[in-house]
Amino acid sequence: MATDQVQIFDTTLRDGEQVPGCKLDTKNKLIIAERLDLLGVDIIEAGFPISSPGDFHSVEEIAKLVKNATVCGLTRSVKKDIEVAADALKHAKRPRIHTGIGTSDSHIKYKFNSTREKIIERAVAAVTYAKTFVEDVEFYAEDAGRTDNEFLARVCEAVVKAGATVLNIPDTTGYCLPEEYGAKIKYLKENVTGIDKATLSCHCHNDLGLATANSIAGIINGARQIECTINGIGERAGNTSLEEVVMIMRQHPTLKLDTNINSKLLYDTSRLVSESMGMMVQPNKAVVGANAFAHSSGIHQDGVIKNRETYEIMNPHDVGVTESAIVLTARSGRAALAYRAKNVGFELDKLQLDKVYQEFLKFADLQKEISDNDIPKIIEAAKL
Secondary structure (H helix, E strand, C coil): CCCEECEEEECCCCCHHHCCCCCCCHHHHHHHHHHHHHHCCCEEEEECHHHCHHHHHHHHHHHHHCCCCEEEEECCCCHHHHHHHHHHCCCCCCEEEEEEEECCHHHHHHHCCCCHHHHHHHHHHHHHHHCCCCCEEEEEEECHHHCCHHHHHHHHHHHHHCCCCEEEEEECCCCCCHHHHHHHHHHHHHHCCCHHHCEEEEEEECCCCCHHHHHHHHHHCCCCEEEEEHHHCCCCCCECEHHHHHHHHHHCHHHCEECCCCHHHHHHHHHHHHHHHCCCCCCCCCCCCCCCCEECCHHHHHHHHHCHHHCCCCCHHHHCCCCCEECECCCCCHHHHHHHHHHCCCCCCHHHHHHHHHHHHHHHHHCCCECCCHHHHHHHHCCC
16 A cells, blocks of 8 residues: 655754743754654754854754754745855755745734735745755745635745745644645645645644644645644644654554654653653653553553553554553552552452452552552552
């Protein structure tokens, strides 16, 4: 069965780092960039070079370090931005300049005090100028999610003609519903002359919790790049989560889409980014959260002990997690208690288990979770 490749564009070091309190120094950025390259991401957005001397230096050093991925620098549709980005990327094996401008009526009126025609002129001028420095130029139509499709198609057509190799269609405010966003990508695929010369890219925000769903809707409708971050970090409620979109494609082979990501490195990469940025991963976070493969309900535990697939659609090993966790609480049943007792050296027959279970419930009602150290005490209290 033929499978299409979806490019993974990681913006942890640019959009992800915009989270208040998550500023990284160059040393930590280089550690994360090296891990992202090892993980198998196709493009690393290393930063916004003109924003500060520190960011310029980080992009420059990442460009020198990265061996496999394309290294990308963000700019506005401003000549100086583009010149500075090109300079920061001069050592990259595969450099990309990411330039663009807002295209929604709201941005055109309130942000730029401009007109649609002038916005197209600025977009074309930015792409044309960026092409004088690098071959690979990505154009972003900021607030594309709230941009009229017909006008968006005109902008895309103009920048493709000017040489854009990638068209980034951001749902900047996280407003779109999946069917809306998917339909927008489909419209561009069908109505932009020369679209075969460029890759459509999804860049979705999570303000309404729909970033992952919107990105998947985008690739189903013809996009072949997803812009995302480790742990879904980013502005406001965050960006599309890299680990989620990667595993959705892998768990749904009927989509006939996949990535170059080595999924066995996902959990460790998640921990690295979390610790480096001081940004805790919520326990119930999909794929990499502490509870993603943890079971505390007796019914679920019994099912998982008998056959993991009764309650797990992913093998924890596939994302770098050692094993599923059977967590002992007051909601746990005999099967879970017997399983955990056996793991610490106690084989209990049915009669013994019944007695120990009664003591277990007394302990479990007094504390949130029963540890391995508690099990011998519970067995002793049962006076077998």
